[in-house]
Amino acid sequence: MKTLKYYIFALLLVFTGCRDYLTEIEPGTTLLNDFFTSTAAAKQNVTGCYVPLMWEYNNTYLSEWFIGDIVSDDALKGGGSTSDMADAYDMENWRTTSQNTLLLDFYRAQYQGIARCNLAIKYITNMEIGTDSIFTPTMKNNLLGEAHYLRAYYYFRLVRVFAGVPITTEVIDNSDNWGVPRASTEQVYNLILEDLTKANYMLPVRSAMKAEDLGRATKGAAQAMLLKVNLYMASPYWNKQLAQEPATYFAAAKQWGDSIIASGEYSLCPNYEDNFTLAGENGPESVFEIQYMEVPWGDYGEGFGFTAGSFTQILTRSRSSLIGGGWGFNHPTQNLYDEFEPSDIRRDVAILNPVDSLIETPSVEIYLGSRYLNNKYGMYRDPADQGGGYGKWSLHATRGPLNNRQIRYADVLLMYAEAALGAGDEATARTYINMVRTRVGLSEITLADNASLRHERRVELAMEGHRWFDLVRWEGVAGNGLKAHMDAYKATETQEAQSHIQEFVAGKHEIFPIPQEEIQLNPTEMKQDNGY
Template sequence: MKLKIYRLPILAVALLATIFSCSEDYLEVDPSGQFLSGNYYANETEAFAGLVAEYDFMRKNSGGFENMVTMMNAGSDDHYAGGGNSTDGAGIQSFSNYTLNAIEMPSSFWSDYYKGIFRANMMILKLPDVPMDETLKARYMAESKALRAYYHFNLVRLFKNIPLFTAPVDPAETYNVVQSTPEEVYAQIEIDLLDAIAGLPTTLNSDELGRFTKGAAQAVLGKVYLEQGKKAEAAAQFAAVNGTPGATSPYGYKLLANFNDLWQIDNKFNTESILEVTHTNLSLAGWGNAYNDDAEGNMICTMVGPRGFVDLDVNDNVPAYSSGWSFNPIIPELYDLLKNDPRFEATVLDLKALSEQGKIQYSPGYQDTGYFLNKFAPTVAEEHTGAGDMWLNHRQNSYVIRLADTYLLEAEALNGTGTRAQALLDAVRARVGLPSIPVSMDNILAERRLELAGEGHRWFDLRRNGKLQAKLASRGFVSGKHEIFPIPYKELENTKLVQNPNY
């Protein structure tokens, strides 16, 4: 099936009302049957169900085997692909060693985001005629535009040459779709986000956590501007989000005092969280439906966990880690950079040292270094024993954007100069007890590497700053080709879409 997302208007609208709860307590809607496209969104309840369905594809960040974080980590200079062997996940392996082609390119990085765009477009089309409170309607419209922009943004920065959709496409026209220019896509993203910002709330009630706010949309817009080199515009958006460095921002954001608290699983939606993906251990996901929309667990946890972990420490000084699949092993260079940094313990699980001390055993995976990503390392205490499979139902949320990220992005947008850029860099370092260093583009990029290690940002940071070739040539990176992904082959077949250059 080619461009399968665009054939959804016939089949998927009937399924749209089969809504999947997005967390334990957030954005929960009970399924209420199925509706045909002609009468769907007949009332406020159905509109809310449709809105929840739009948010499903935010989980692409950390849900499913083909998630953004572990994929982008694998292609960076901080991690290898890892896993069981050199063929364990053809897409992630070939991205890591820069042999990725259109056949091996995981199609979900294309199709999942277009599914989200389809759902947003359906809402935007239908919402004006729904009999409901006009203020609430305006908010749903703003959220739908923010989500459509976010999904388009991920597509254009991954693939560059993509179709732009601002309305549902007739199934008969599916094969006639052509790509827009990146400039056209970015222009629409900016329009959507500016419209959304005007209609989004600044804060959320406790039962709304996980939804877009004004600050989240401005942070995404800042990233959109920065990706295009519009640094002045990016800095302005980030400044509105960040406020005074180190203080509580106008939107209520504030760096956590303790870096380790960012990775406490129950510390969800904390003051540093700007945009966060919700996960739950209560879904029924098993191997039969592991990658469907109702699989709501955080798969990073399973993917980065060590294989065959055994605790041999009779004094119980070693946390009881759960076994995983050993993806994204940390390379020695990053280990060496972090080993004297206050963020080391929260970031790196050093099983090499524990194994040499006789405190643990594990089964080395492919490209094993002995260094694992501790930010998402699964523990026995968090194992799920319900109806779903434990490996598919980790409940740790993931950050799409957090405040330390936007601090450093604003400093970058300011070209790494000036008192404000210095204050932003200082605030990130002071939070972990590090002294001030002179602000510069190199020092900002180095700080992002340590602060955000393993969170999926490093590869984009290198590309944005023109450093992919220098850092990844030894892995096979070829300038002029590997800055973007190939479009998956099955999305091209019998269509008017054109493959990206050199693939």
């Protein structure tokens, strides 16, 4: 009986101690709270925030720049046939439904980026200065600045494709907090401005960064984005959904443009083509790039995020094995080809017009009448092996190492010119348009107006994914409605291509539908309100 007493006593001990016994953290587990204990860890976390930028998501190969090209008048979808990547076909031909899986994956990828930024902002904000010897106020600011910059970037990618979307700035780790309403377009834009303003304050200029950090967000990148976002907010399509008048945003845009130009951190490459080579990555003209690299023996996950390289090269390369044997998407249109002035060297940088002998199977290599190829990204090849012209491609079977140039200084100059024009300063606009023209040896224009500016933007940035988003915000080049513009473009297409294009519906097709599955997952808060 005595032993029984001891046993009961021992039991009680076990019982009182059991809570710790059961809640003691499993070995091998890094709790979120324990992770942020060094600068290196915080920096790793911020590095992770960039990763969703590079996703050409899941099995779908959709990139934001692909939307920008094919939905616009610059390019046709391409591929092996019209049904090859049918979701992209639908987007290009005004057939998009809310079941579009490319859009679903694109939508989700951006929010994964946002969630990573939210987490970094929350935990790094809570880190105390002096956590370790290098965690200085500057270091803390730099890291937070990157996260704010990237969060703004992801939201900007969302708002210009879907307009208003749910806004989350907190970490959501409890299913009770899953319901978040769809915010207005203005709320999303304002959050973007707020984040970018913080990023501008927190980030270092490019020249102050270590070589190993090349590719991270900089103060210049934040200012370029502030210029860009303000310009969007000043443009008619978006401005109608905002409270402030265009003039306010034009003025702000111009001011941010002044800052970045005055910083002297960037310049135009003397040779335009250098912007699209491996050697020219992160060069003097580069304000922000999505970084890719070559891992020859890895990366066979076909897009499930297992990537260091980009699908863009193989996706847009010719299907002819004589010139790369890619998948043949993203064919430039005749309409774009004709936009270039005859002496404009930028045409042949942007567009490859293969001679007949390079075409093996016309039925699949010429898409709805277009034989042109995206030369800036798709036809990239190792310059060291250009002897035969098309000999050596990237070492990897499907992934290319070429960075995607998101913001070039030429783009900044043209946006600055546009802001100046919007603010009524024709002379400044003309100066900066001409700066871009003279770089490629073209004659100066004598009058800057919407037409000349918009022409210059189209040819300078051709096949870089900007066109569709520009057309939307301008409401067409002539400003008489996107429908009028796209209908006019349709008339220039081949009969065959026209037969696929459905009626553009004004007020609907400027943006894309919120994916139906997301509405189902958030039914009380999400509404499809733009005609889809």
